[in-house]
Amino acid sequence: AQKVTQAQTEISVVEKEDVTLDCVYETRDTTYYLFWYKQPPSGELVFLIRRNSFDEQNEISGRYSWNFQKSTSSFNFTITASQVVDSAVYFCALSVINNAGNMLTFGGGTRLMVKP
């Protein structure tokens, strides 16, 4: 069975601060995929990134960066110079492919509040 843990339920920062959202996962599969989604107050989950288990390269996209470390089963997400528009709930998710298909196992989410 798969499990995703986001230990930080809520984080509050002041605009322009850097913030890291933690994600720890568990799976026995050697091939798996990790995702981050953003859910702003409007409700729609917005896809941010997908990473497969064989690609440990860190990724940077603008103010967003992701640090994937298989040794610690972590896939952390950093927002640099946070902005008020970054306020949202962020979900980390894990997927493996098996007979049941391609299902996402979500973490509990981290609510990020960026104050002006």
Added chain:
Amino acid sequence: DAMVIQNPRYQVTQFGKPVTLSCSQTLNHNVMYWYQQKSSQAPKLLFHYYDKDFNNEADTPDNFQSRRPNTSFCFLDIRSPGLGDAAMYLCATSREWTGVSYEQYFGPGTRLTVT
């Protein structure tokens, strides 16, 4: 822009009165999902369609049904809504998995209120 559309965005129904939520997509994805999300919780998968094949999650109540008349549309039917079914319902789509797990694209959701 290709997208996932859900109607209505807000739905109010009475206890026990059947309700249908709709989802359409212009992404031409083979796979469509329905999730239930309650306040401060992660989305919970109810079922998914892999093309025309329906796959129910083991713990999805019988009260929830789904139809997919064609690739573009998918419906969620709640036969007898209870107060506990009040939630946000999210529709999502993805490419079919062929050894690769693809990201899911979500619609804006329908917030269901049961009175």
